[in-house]
Amino acid sequence: MKIAIVQNNTAESIEVTRELKELLDNAGIVVVTHQPDIIISVGGDGTLLSAFHRYAHLLDSVRFIGVHTGHLGFYTDWRQYNLTELVDSLDNDNGEFIDYPLLDVEVIYKNKLKNKHFLALNESIVKITDGTLVCDVYIKEEHFERFRGDGLCISTPTGSTGYNKSIGGAVLHPRLEALQLTEIASLNNRIFRTLSSPMIIAPDEWIKIIPIETTKFTLTIDQLVSTETEVDYIRFRIAKERIRFAQYQHTHFWDRVEDAFLGAKSKNEDRMDR
Numbered sequence: 281m282k283i284a285i286v287q288n289n290t291a292e293s294i295e296v297t298r299e300l301k302e303l304l305d306n307a308g309i310v311v312v313t314h315q316p317d318i319i320i321s322v323g324g325d326g327t328l329l330s331a332f333h334r335y336a337h338l339l340d341s342v343r344f345i346g347v348h349t350g351h352l353g354f355y356t357d358w359r360q361y362n363l364t365e366l367v368d369s370l371d372n373d374n375g376e377f378i379d380y381p382l383l384d385v386e387v388i389y390k391n392k393l394k395n396k397h398f399l400a401l402n403e404s405i406v407k408i409t410d411g412t413l414v415c416d417v418y419i420k421e422e423h424f425e426r427f428r429g430d431g432l433c434i435s436t437p438t439g440s441t442g443y444n445k446s447i448g449g450a451v452l453h454p455r456l457e458a459l460q461l462t463e464i465a466s467l468n469n470r471i472f473r474t475l476s477s478p479m480i481i482a483p484d485e486w487i488k489i490i491p492i493e494t495t496k497f498t499l500t501i502d503q504l505v506s507t508e509t510e511v512d513y514i515r516f517r518i519a520k521e522r523i524r525f526a527q528y529q530h531t532h533f534w535d536r537v538e539d540a541f542l543g544a545k546s547k548n549e550d551r552m553d554r
């Protein structure tokens with residue numbers, strides 16, 4: 281088995297990576313940068329996102345593991361105190377994994393410019409910061425609405441706890457095969473109208489966004505940010521590819537949500553209320 285490690289640069293991550301490499305070395309497990317079987321990220325969810333994009337070309341053959349060095353993350357299960365257990369699990373690996381949906385983003389340009397294709401683990405956002413984004417939203421090639429506002433976010437189930445949640449989107453269980461479309465500051469008055477609530481798109485549907493009047497906007501793919509012009513349309517759908525996580529232990533999803541967003545404080549308050 282070959283392992284690649286992607287870490288952030290905090291003192292704790294550097295220390296955890298050093299300890300992990302030592303344990304892997306003692307177990308005779310090789311650390312590589314090219315063609316790994318398993319990628320271990322050491323840091324937070326942001327570090328796991330970086331690891332995903334670095335190795336996205338190997339999705340068919342790799343599995344990911346997240347070791348978190350900050351607070352509990354959504355993609356990161358392991359801690360410094362159970363590194364020995366992690367290396368034992370790698371040593372006894374049977375190829376077990378759990379996989380989750382990804383977002384496929386296709387940008388189609390006018391004037392025969394070369395189209396772009398991306399995979400997002402969390403979300404893709406179309407937005408502008410000066411003026412109003414005006415675009416038509418199609419669902420499965422059927423016109424749904426004309427959107428006016430700051431932007432639109434399309435997220436995966438695992439990305440639903442990221443930016444999507446901050447703009448009022450629902451938290452989706454990651455076993456669901458769905459995409460979520462969430463508005464950012466839509467204009468709603470007697471003249472302009474949008475649905476004004478997050479929408480969950482079924483697996484056989486896709487979302488198409490056609491910029492109208494807006495000639496320049498920002499497109500994000502997780503951490504990647506680009507300025508786009510000359511765009512004919514952008515199509516978002518559930519990708520054929522999925523991300524696989526080596527599953528040696530299981531943290532219940534709703535426990536993770538509670539821990540990350542409500543924490544011990546809410547439990548104490550709850551106890552005092554009773």
Ligand code: NAP
Pocket residue numbers: 323324325326327329350352353354402403438439440441442443444446502503
């Ligand atoms: P960042 O701006 O450095 O950090 C954004 C925060 O979002 C970090 O605390 C990160 O957790 C957390 N995060 C990332 N993915 C998450 C997920 N799936 N569920 C819950 N929290 C998540 O950006 P970054 O670390 O490079 O990550 C980019 C992602 O951050 C974007 O894809 C977006 O979802 C999210 N983001 C959110 C907001 C917001 O909520 N207003 C703003 C910017 C970006 P860690 O600390 O564990 O890394």
